[in-house]
Amino acid sequence: MKRLLTPALLLLSLHLRAQNVPLPLIPQPVSVQRGSGVFTLPKAAVVAYDKPAAAGAADLLVRKLNVPTGYAIRAQSGRAGTILLALNDAPNAQLGREGYTLSAGPKGVVIRANDPAGLFYGTQTLLQLFPKEIEGKTAASVAWTVPAVQITDYPRFGWRGVMLDVSRHFFGKDDVKRYIDQLARLKYNTFHWHLTDDNGWRLEIKSLPKLTEVGAWRVARAGHFGDRAEPKPGEPTPYGGFYTHDDVREIVRYAAERHVTIVPEIDVPGHSMAALAAYPELSCTKQKVYVNPGTPFSEWYGNGTFKMLVENTLNPSDERVYEFLDKVFTEVAMLFPGPYIHVGGDECYKGYWAQDPGCQALMKKQGIRHVEDLQGYFMNRVEKIVTAKGKKMLGWDEILEGGISPTATVMSWRGVKGGIEAAHAGHDVVMTPTTFAYLDYNQGDPTVDPPIYASLRTRKSYSFEPVPDGVDAKRILGGQGNLWTEQIPNLRYAEYMTYPRAWALSEVYWSPKEAKNWEAFVPRMEAHFQRADAAGINYSIAVYDAIVTTSRKDGKLLLNLEGEVPGLDIFYSLDDTMPDDHSPKYSGPVEIPDGPVNLRVITYRNGQPIGHLITLKRAELERRVGR
Numbered sequence: 001m002k003r004l005l006t007p008a009l010l011l012l013s014l015h016l017r018a019q020n021v022p023l024p025l026i027p028q029p030v031s032v033q034r035g036s037g038v039f040t041l042p043k044a045a046v047v048a049y050d051k052p053a054a055a056g057a058a059d060l061l062v063r064k065l066n067v068p069t070g071y072a073i074r075a076q077s078g079r080a081g082t083i084l085l086a087l088n089d090a091p092n093a094q095l096g097r098e099g100y101t102l103s104a105g106p107k108g109v110v111i112r113a114n115d116p117a118g119l120f121y122g123t124q125t126l127l128q129l130f131p132k133e134i135e136g137k138t139a140a141s142v143a144w145t146v147p148a149v150q151i152t153d154y155p156r157f158g159w160r161g162v163m164l165d166v167s168r169h170f171f172g173k174d175d176v177k178r179y180i181d182q183l184a185r186l187k188y189n190t191f192h193w194h195l196t197d198d199n200g201w202r203l204e205i206k207s208l209p210k211l212t213e214v215g216a217w218r219v220a221r222a223g224h225f226g227d228r229a230e231p232k233p234g235e236p237t238p239y240g241g242f243y244t245h246d247d248v249r250e251i252v253r254y255a256a257e258r259h260v261t262i263v264p265e266i267d268v269p270g271h272s273m274a275a276l277a278a279y280p281e282l283s284c285t286k287q288k289v290y291v292n293p294g295t296p297f298s299e300w301y302g303n304g305t306f307k308m309l310v311e312n313t314l315n316p317s318d319e320r321v322y323e324f325l326d327k328v329f330t331e332v333a334m335l336f337p338g339p340y341i342h343v344g345g346d347e348c349y350k351g352y353w354a355q356d357p358g359c360q361a362l363m364k365k366q367g368i369r370h371v372e373d374l375q376g377y378f379m380n381r382v383e384k385i386v387t388a389k390g391k392k393m394l395g396w397d398e399i400l401e402g403g404i405s406p407t408a409t410v411m412s413w414r415g416v417k418g419g420i421e422a423a424h425a426g427h428d429v430v431m432t433p434t435t436f437a438y439l440d441y442n443q444g445d446p447t448v449d450p451p452i453y454a455s456l457r458t459r460k461s462y463s464f465e466p467v468p469d470g471v472d473a474k475r476i477l478g479g480q481g482n483l484w485t486e487q488i489p490n491l492r493y494a495e496y497m498t499y500p501r502a503w504a505l506s507e508v509y510w511s512p513k514e515a516k517n518w519e520a521f522v523p524r525m526e527a528h529f530q531r532a533d534a535a536g537i538n539y540s541i542a543v544y545d546a547i548v549t550t551s552r553k554d555g556k557l558l559l560n561l562e563g564e565v566p567g568l569d570i571f572y573s574l575d576d577t578m579p580d581d582h583s584p585k586y587s588g589p590v591e592i593p594d595g596p597v598n599l600r601v602i603t604y605r606n607g608q609p610i611g612h613l614i615t616l617k618r619a620e621l622e623r624r625v626g627r
């Protein structure tokens with residue numbers, strides 16, 4: 001048959017095969033039509049932009065292209081260019097503010113949009129169409145081609161965010177910029193910056209200098225966060241850092257160039273130990289506390305209730321607290337041009353309020369019967385301050401407790417329950433449930449990845465549907481992934497925890513619901529592993545690991561193994577040997593014999609080992625029954 005193929009037929013078949021290879025685009029665009037031929041980037045290419053407002057996207061594209069190609073491509077005003085970025089004179093209603101069309105072919109590339117944000121997203125798609133070497137940091141010699149294609153694309157949701165906690169660990173200015181740049185390339189448009197918590201206050205407040213002089217620094221500690229030793233008297237506090245006003249302005253500008261809005265979070269009234277280390281008079285007990293280095297300072301009772309062994313709450317009955325917050329939010333509002341200020345509101349322990357005569361008197365005066373409802377009083381006061389600064393208040397779903405005005409926006413994190421309730425009550429909602437969107441949870445087997453509160457696989461994140469049944473979709477602004485950093489000491493590991501889940505979530509928040517398909521996402525995710533390698537971005541490969549669960553049937557302990565991605569062969573041993581592809585291959589539930597058995601599991605694909613080795617003792621296998 002092969003001999004019968006004429007050169008023309010061979011070319012056609014190669015062409016058709018090339019057309020069937022999925023383009024490595026994340027998030028998946030609304031519509032992609034393949035054409036014939038390729039666009040080849042000429043050495044003397046020009047990126048033309050037709051209006052001054054399009055210059056920013058052109059500049060960023062040129063900077064990105066010149067490094068790996070080694071070319072000297074220029075951005076130039078006008079319409080004569082190999083790549084044209086054009087702003088529509090008459091808006092294309094389908095595209096909205098962030099959508100774009102991209103047309104690539106042998107003659108050149110044209111990206112059109114209603115707004116510079118759309119042009120920026122079009123250029124991000126264009127970059128993903130080039131070979132992976134386009135992500136490189138040094139000039140490479142490859143064919144810089146893009147397949148001929150017509151793309152129409154626009155987002156499903158207007159709020160597509162990732163939160164980074166810089167309190168538990170401090171991330172310097174350049175790390176934050178690098179992270180924002182990575183997010184923007186996935187068409188995220190919101191960076192939620194968790195700036196304050198028990199473990200460090202990270203934002204300079206000029207009118208309250210001790211917040212960073214004291215609150216940004218803690219004692220040096222190694223070891224698992226939450227199990228660490230208390231500071232010794234007089235011990236130096238070398239660990240930490242904070243952002244000056246100039247740093248913030250620089251980061252805000254950097255984000256804005258990439259069409260990312262920053263949502264600053266000042267987490268009150270709980271999670272305030274670093275602020276109280278600086279200003280202990282703002283608590284009920286007024287006891288001296290320290291910026292916490294990760295000591296066991298709370299007790300959790302398994303049903304979401306807990307006790308703080310050290311006070312970390314502001315005193316809602318003290319007017320000085322509101323004067324303090326007024327100063328803080330004055331500077332926050334001045335520094336951050338976005339419409340929202342996040343005020344936290346989560347996990348506020350009320351035990352110190354319950355003991356405090358001032359709080360008791362306030363409750364009496366306000367007719368508040370339960371101490372839990374004092375938070376409602378506090379949040380309403382905070383909303384007035386935030387509103388007076390011209391900003392909208394956003395808070396975690398606890399702000400619903402004790403009553404809050406419908407103008408507040410709610411971030412649903414304890415599952416989607418809070419979001420549903422808030423939407424029904426007329427609040428705008430951002431969905432970021434632990435069950436799908438918590439990027440701090442481990443991605444693979446908790447005996448392989450460092451342990452943290454819970455597990456969340458990429459496949460589960462990918463399956464997230466942000467609009468619950470029966471909820472008015474207009475109320476759901478969109479969603480986020482949240483990266484808490486108790487166990488994340490540096491950016492390299494932040495990337496590991498972020499990807500590939502933030503790739504999956506970018507598709508949840510950008511792409512049409514109907515287009516979502518895990519099996520189709522996997523090859524694109526794998527292409528992005530290679531692109532991340534070229535870019536020097538870290539990621540987890542836990543998707544290649546076996547999912548190990550156990551069950552019990554007729555008194556027997558049964559082993560169940562599953563692959564997260566298609567095409568894995570799973571081999572195991574129960575005889576204390578190292579498994580390989582000559583070991584038993586999993587094909588259905590296996591009875592685990594009695595005795596001190598150890599399970600070892602390894603995955604292969606196409607005859608090559610690909611996942612981590614997982615080793616589980618009998619006690620762990622027993623523990624997993626029914627989980």
Ligand code: ACM
Nearest residue numbers: 346347396413484
């Ligand atoms: C949270 O995870 N405490 C919002």
